[in-house]
Amino acid sequence: MGSIAPRVLILGGTSEARALAAELVARDIPVTSSLAGRVAEPRLPEGDIRVGGFGGPGGLARWLADHDVRAVVDATHPFARRISESAAVATAAAGVPVLRLERPGWQAGEADDWHWADTLADAARLLPHLGTRALLTTGRQGLAEFAGLDMWLLARCVDPPDESDGPLPPRLEVILSRGPYQLAGESELLRRHRIDVLVTKDSGGDMTAAKLHAAREARIPVIVVRRPPRPDMPRSADVKSAVCWVVDHTKR
Incomplete structure (x- = not known):
């Protein structure tokens, strides 16, 4: 795809977000990872990084348009509900496809209380x-x-x-x-x-x-x-399938 590939925004802060950013950078797909800024010394992903909020769904929608973003991956923490809600509203307003990348929850075993x-x-x-x-x-x-x-x-x-x-x-x-x-x-x-x-x-x-x-x-x-409810959007439970989704949605 080379350097002409459109930009991808990853709403990050998780290990899955960092792994996804690394995979996309390796494929020469321009990617920006957005971090909330709540951790003093976060682990940083590969690619471009921005820190802080967008100013609500309207601000995020404008950012997507201004940066020619063609796909968004919400890979935030399972309990970061607010940014997921903003992403759902903003991507719908901007006409940008969005994917929720979320690791599976834990399962209790027979010996667990x-x-x-x-x-x-x-x-x-x-x-x-x-x-x-x-x-x-x-x-x-x-x-x-x-x-x-x-x-x-x-x-x-x-x-x-x-x-x-x-x-x-x-x-x-x-x-x-x-x-x-x-x-x-x-x-x-x-x-x-x-x-x-x-x-x-x-x-x-x-x-x-x-x-x-x-x-x-x-x-x-x-x-x-329990995890809070999330907006209705396509989902992926692993980085590999998220990479395939991004590649499919950034083809020209």
Whole structure:
């Protein structure tokens, strides 16, 4: 296709987004990856990069037109609902095809003690009934939902929480870390802090799945927050098929 290929916009921030960008760059397809800018030192993809919001669906639609974008891939985190909604509206207005690239969610095994919650608020209400020392791996921006709990909580985050994230639980400890994680390390973390319940989002993927295996071995319950609903658009569960979709939609 060469350098005349039209530009592709990847709404990124995930490992799948980075892998897709690398595949497209290798095929000489011009690609821009857009990052939300919520992580201080994000892992950067290949190709062009922009950081920050677009100013809502209207701003995104204008950006697509101004940059001659011919295809959009929404490869944001499974819980980044707002940008997906904006992408659906903006691409429809701009007449640009859009694909949702999303890894499959996790599945409980026979030995797992999982408890599903629709929201973080639901998870916070359920938590005191399942344990007294919890590991939260739901991100710093959701910690305010647990602020009313008088129990010991360990939150693992990429960046430290700040005032903009809202009130914090009174008995909270924070550790800063970024995956991928291994089973041995996750098991040691649970033992060292005497964790008796784990709270996580259904993010899916292999990078952070080791905590679920560690919880299974330790026989501790896990609260899993369901993914929010997404706009209706074509979907792909893997990078390979997303590459094929992009190539098909950027042919002249």
